[in-house]
Amino acid sequence: MVFACRVFALCNIVPCIYRLCLKANDGIGRPITEDERQHILNVCRTHKHGFWVLFMLYTGARPVETRLAKWEDVDLDNNRITIHSAKNNFGDRLVPINPELLPYLTCGDGYIFPQDDDQTQATRGSLRSWWKGFKRAVDIDMGAQVSVRGGVIPVTSKVAPDLVPYCLRHTCATDWYTAGVPINTIREFMGHNDISTTTRVYVKLSDEAFNDAAARIAAFEQGKKEHKILIIPREQEMTS
Structure with missing residues (x-):
């Protein structure tokens, strides 16, 4: 033929797509490596905040947007989640429900990720604390050793210093692109006003x-x- x-x-x-590879710093992320992905998924199975991490990984939500997420935003019948934008006046956006999230979407009332001690909206400080504890668990899963006081011994640390929550958002965009999702659709899912932000910074x-x-x-x-x-x-x- x-x-x-x-x-x-x-x-x-x-x-x-040509891309600008950025080191994650001050909220700027990068896609996680396959090794990091395996350890993150391992920890998510048992960690208290594993669902929160998976939510960012599979919806592309910004960390601060997880504070706004409510159970009423989950539409299982139509396989979509409403993400309330916390940046650039984009407004609410819809993202498809990744099958990996379904076991966690039991639905309920109020915030999906409330404060640990009540059902009020989580604070930014809580998000930082959640990530710090989760990242420590990932470090230990990678082989870091723990001191008698419970802290990771610095010289044994394995986790990358630039592994930040935004890395999950970048990974989600890259996964969508690899899956063949059109770049303009990814722009909508990510909540970008300018498609150049999607192509230049997020999609690797x-x-x-x-x-x-x-x-x-x-x-x-x-x-x-x-x-x-x-x-x-x-x-x-x-x-x-």
């Missing part, structure tokens, strides 16, 4: 997408050698 292909439009066959090229692109390019070159792909010169195409 012969396929016609424009060499100059190869980027349309293997789409990818995953290992899966990179390997898939490499395989496609290799197959393309092999197809040329075996004369299974017909290269049509641009000039000939324009005059045909």
Whole structure:
């Protein structure tokens, strides 16, 4: 079988997005590594705030937006969650429910992630405390040693210093992109007014997408050698 292909439009066959790789700092995140993902998921199974972490990982919610989340925002019938934007006046947005979240979405009343001691809205300080405790648990899961007082011995720490909650949001965007979700749809899910924010900062090229692109390019070159792909010169195409 012969396929016609424009060499100059190869980027349309293997789409990818150039990205700015940022070190996570002051709320700026990066996608988590696959090793970090495994340890995070391990800890989520038993940690008190594991559901909170998974919520950010699978909805792309900003940490501060989890404070606003209520059970009435969960629509199981239509497989969606309403996220109340806490930034840039984007307004409320809908995101699909990831199947991994379903076991946790038992529904109830009030805030999904309230203060630990009551049902009031969690404070920003509580979010920082939750993450500090969760990150410590991840560090221990990675192999860090604990002192007699319960703290992680610094020289044995394994967790990356730049692993911050926003890394979960960045990972969610990258996962959506790798899954083939259109970039403008990801912009809506993330609550970005400007699509350049989505493409420049949030969407990174995953290992899966990179390997898939490499395989496609290799197959393309092999197809040329075996004369299974017909290269049509641009000039000939324009005059045909």
